Amino acid sequence: TRTPAEADWSKPQGKRDPLELRKSFAAAPRGVSLLIGCNTFPTWNGYPGLFASLATGNPVLVKPHPRAVLPLALTVRVAREVLAESGFDPNLVALAAERPGEGIAKTLAVRPEVRIIDYTGSTAFGDWLETNARQAQVYTEKAGVNTVLVDSTDDYKGMLANLAFSLSLYSGQMCTTPQNLLIPRDGITTDAGPKSYDEVVADLAASVSGLLGDDARANGLLGALVNPDVKARLDAAADLGDVALA
Known part of the structure; x- marks a missing residue:
């Protein structure tokens, strides 16, 4: 509700009258968002994608890194409580934890219901997501030099x-x-x-x-x-x- 539904936009045209537009905005959800967390900064790299997806009407499945489950698990717990208090289905945010080496992310990433993927981690898996998760809009933050x-x-x-x-x-x-x-x-x-x-x-x-x-x-x-x-x-x-x- 903090996003304006309408906004006036004006562009000066020099000697001519300014160009005036009234813009209207509507959330256009794509589908289920898969958030694949990293093990170094799980919340710092997880929150932008989580809240961007929720604000635009997409439920989020949070898949934390096996070595950094707790921070995102706590986040999911609080998010579900807040959603329920606000009258929404708490299952708009859910946790998909896994054991090391289980590889749940690969299975979930290519599901037809998953339409957005937010990923932070190794270049190798980021490249795999970009190549194979064709049904989704994939956002990756891979290794930098x-x-x-x-x-x-x-x-x-x-x-x-x-x-x-x-x-x-x-x-x-x-x-x-x-x-x-x-x-x-x-x-x-x-x-x-x-x-x-x-x-x-x-x-x-x-x-x-x-x-x-x-x-x-x-x-x-x-x-x-x-x-x-x-x-x-x-x-x-x-x-x-x-x-x-x-």
Whole structure:
């Protein structure tokens, strides 16, 4: 009910009279919405699709990640209570939990009743949804590769602190974490004078070490590794090149 049913729109036409339109809006539901949750940020990545689907008249089937069921299960419970209090069928929001490896999402995604899919997670499964769930409108947020080009700075110390924080937050598991830092081989200009490539690398490593040197602060910044695969990739990373900071 917060979405306006009508709105007036006016576009100036210079010397001519403005173009006036009265627009009317109506919800046009598509069908059942399937929300496939991720294991790192289940609510942050789940709420936009959940509420967008409900606001446009689509019931939502919430399929949480097997390793992050509780946050979305609590969300579904409260949503069902609120729907019932407001006179709606609580089954407009339902939970479809699964065990690890059960693969419910693949089965549900191609059901003819499912017309919207909201997904956050691996690129491989996102690509599968886009290829196979042809009956649905599919929205995917897949893995990102974020690159930082270090060109120059008028605040060298601040730049290092900012990069150290970005690299450390949630142990580098956020979709916004920078993975590739591109530094000119001839170094960069800074407010502290020219810095060589090796100096920038060493200073950044020192900045990360300083940030995480206090266990209490490190605990609040890093959080837990979300699954054993992350640790395996970390252990294998040393073979990819020279290690600036273990």
